[in-house]
Amino acid sequence: MDHTTLDPESFDEAPDSATEAADANGTTEAAQHDATQHEAPAHDPAPAAADAASNEADAAAPASAEGDDLAGLEDPLADSELAAALDRIATLEDQLARANADHYNLNQEYGNYVRRTKEAIPGYKESGHVEVLEALIGVLDDIDAARQAGDLADGPFAAIATKLEDTLATRFGLSRYGAEGEDFDPTLHEALMARPNPEVEHPVIGQLLQPGYTMGERVLRVAKVLVDNPE
Incomplete structure (x- = not known):
């Protein structure tokens, strides 16, 4: 059985090699991390635009809902004002119709008054003449009595008496x-x-x-x- 003899110097060199390898790996990872950091800003803008549109929609949604609520509140008010205006128009039309009827009746009454007055004018004249003549009958009696008694001789008074009698006979x-x-x-x-x-x-x-x-x-x-x- 062979026994390998290890050189103590190889143990000294091995750690150096491992250290160099670790340093190399660390340098590589650092380089990759740096590359990743530099490449991160170049991301896709589509998600950001979508998020912005979603935020705008969310912001607009409450306003639209609030507008719908206000519209719902304004509709009854508008209907009430319209109903009041229609009632006012109906009232004015009724007042106008009554005024026209009153005006017509007044014209009819005035026309009848004028007609009656014209028809009554001759009667009024006759009544006035009657009152004057009845007041003069006593004077005419005195003139006739004086004439029968012979007191009314020819002269100015006789001429005036005759003229009065002739005027009353011809005019009235x-x-x-x-x-x-x-x-x-x-x-x-x-x-x-x-x-x-x-x-x-x-x-x-x-x-x-x-x-x-x-x-x-x-x-x-x-x-x-x-x-x-x-x-």
Whole structure:
């Protein structure tokens, strides 16, 4: 059996070789680590862009949800304002219709008033004439009595009296009626006294006590007479 004789110097050299190998390996790993550190910045930008888009979407999502909530809150308010506006329009339309009806009724009433006034004008004029003539009848009685008594002779007063009677007759249709011998008419004459008269066949005016006056066909004052009745 062979026994190998080991040289003590080989033991001294072996550790040096192992140390050199370890140093070489360490140098290699350091070089690889340095290379890795230098190559790290050259990574793919796609994940970063995706992350940014996701963050933007997450940030926008609450805002959109908040906007939807606000829209949901605004819709009832808008509906309420629209309903109020429609109610106001309906109220104004009703008021306008009532105003138009009132205006129409007022026009109708005014038209009827104008028509009635025009129709009543002749009656008003006649009523005014009647009042004036009735006030003058007493004056006309005095003039007639003075003429019958002979106190109204020719002169200025006689001319004025005649002019007054003519004016009332032409302008207002005033006329005096009643004379002895006329037929008695109870609608025109008022019998204050009566006496029998064999010479008459029906009642006639025996004596005119007070003349009557008419304005056209309207009797202003009936004549007061004494009636002669047949026996």
